[in-house]
Amino acid sequence: MKGTGTALRVAGAVASRHAPLVQRAAAVIGSAGTCGRVVIHDARDEPQGDPLATQVALDRAGTPSLIRRGRGRFTLSYADGGGEAAMAALLAVTTPPGMPIAADPESLSVLALAERLAASDIPVLINGPTGTGKEVLSRFIHDRSPRKNKPFVAINCAAMPEAMLEALLFGHQKGAFTGANAAGEGFFRAADGGTLLLDEIAEMPLALQAKLLRALQEGEVVPLGATQPVKVDVRIIACANRDLPLEVEEGRFRADLYYRLNVFPLALRALCERREDIAPLAFALALRHTPEGANIPWIGEAALAMLARHTWPGNVRELENVVRRALLLAGDEGKIAPEHIVFDRPARLVDQPAPALPASGDGAGKLSDIVQMHEARAILNTLDACGGSRVAAARELGISERTLRYRLASFREAGIAVAGGRR
Incomplete structure (x- = not known):
């Protein structure tokens, strides 16, 4: 059995032995389109299929656990195939690192749109609060596009010195300004043939917005200190955590640049508004922060319910903090319980x-x-x-x-x- 549009394969008799869990997971994985090469088999059977694929062995057991048995090899033991924890753990291990994890219906719809957008070269504007995964979604679009083998360059417009932003974006010639002892290619030329992510685009100064607009319209940049433009082939993805139409209305963002970027907008909601994503994200973060060879603590249903009730003002970044604390507090207990959940300062x-x-x-x-x-x-x-x-x-x-x-x-x-x- 294969999930629609994915590389998921269910081997042997696992479809009958683990039907409730596998059928639910296959439906979500097929909708998300983020699954890598994965083979799911029963723990009593030998691994089958592609030796380079992630292998997940399923076992019905009284004590749930998630064990990493080497690179890309997992054993998932669970008691209740209809429970949230087993489903979340399976989604976490079948999603490659760095790919979006989603189970919420609206999040799955965003991923489906993003996959369709990836095939084109049109600019994408991703809106959403800080910490909701806009850069992860941008990388997903790049990795699904014909440009996937070319550079993906991500820059944060708010994190760079305002005086240096133009040189960093468009490049500069040697001697173009004090301290320019060598020429610099700039992020546009570094991303040539690939994708350039402009994060926190609302923080870009107005004067530079005009030069960015010209670069997008003409497909060329003029390095600082140069007189001749340089052709570039770059797909632009812009991210904003502020209301850009309001910024345009109040004169802080150019209307012509906004409409140039806003060819196809995507929106990521706050984590508290997509609660079905919380459990698989929590398991994925536990996997990320558990060292190779160490036991991965199981996140119990009571702890997951506690996470689902939180308001998450810091979104996924706050969830990552909470999971890392829980891993430390759980120690060698093998399970994350409610007493291990410590939220950020209210x-x-x-x-x-x-x-x-x-x-x-x-x-x-x-x-x-x-x-x-x-x-x-x-x-x-x-x-x-x-x-x-x-x-x-x-x-x-x-x-x-x-x-x-x-x-x-x-x-x-x-x-x-x-x-x-x-x-």
Whole structure:
């Protein structure tokens, strides 16, 4: 039996011995299209098929477990084929590292669209909150495209110095600026023939947006210090965690560039809105952070239910933190239970009272918490006093507008209500 559009093969009598689990997993794997070369067989049978494929042996047992028996070799023991944990573990081991993991129907729909988009060269704009997996989805599109054997270059527009961004994108000639002791090809030319991911595109300065638009329209770049353009063949994927139409409306993002990038938009929802993805993601993260040769702790149903109830303001990045803590706390117990689940510090609202100073060394009222609360109050009060003008508030606070935007974004991610403000 093969999953539709996948390289999944179910060998021997496993289809009858493990039907409830295998049928559910095959349906999801077939919809996701992220499965590598995988053979699933019963633990009592010898491995079959492609020796380079991932081999998953299934066993019905009273005590569930997931054992790595070498590179690409797993034994999955489970008690309940209809349970969430067994399904999540099977999805985790059949998805190659770095590929998106999805079980939520809307997430599966996004992956199906992404796979269709991969065959074309049209620009893609991926929207979604920070930490939802936009870069992972971008790599999936590249790996499914005719450009898969060419470079995939990912850059974060917010993480690079504003003064250097043009040279980093388009390249520069030797001596083009102080310190340019050698020529640089730039990210566009580095990605020639492949895919260039522009993450946090909303942070790109307006002046540079015009040059980016020209590069996209003409298929060429002009390195800093050069007079002649250089042809490039690059597929663009842009990611944004802010509302780009609002940025366009408020004059912070060029409308013509937005429409150039927004040929086909994809949207990733916050993790709390796609709860069926949480369990397979948790198992995949447990696999990633368990060293080769070490036992992989089983994530019990009670622990998975606890994860499903959390609001996940930090999305998948926060889930990764929680899983890594749980692996450490579980130690050699072999199972992650609710007592091993420790969430990040709960978000506090600005109008809550400041934490009390500690009377002893019990850790209450940490200085970092107090500083964070006072900083949030000071920034929001100043923004309100300036009528919502970020430029005026930044000037009053003695920080750059860019820094102020980062602070406001971090407040939103922590669950603090922040008005949009104006420039």
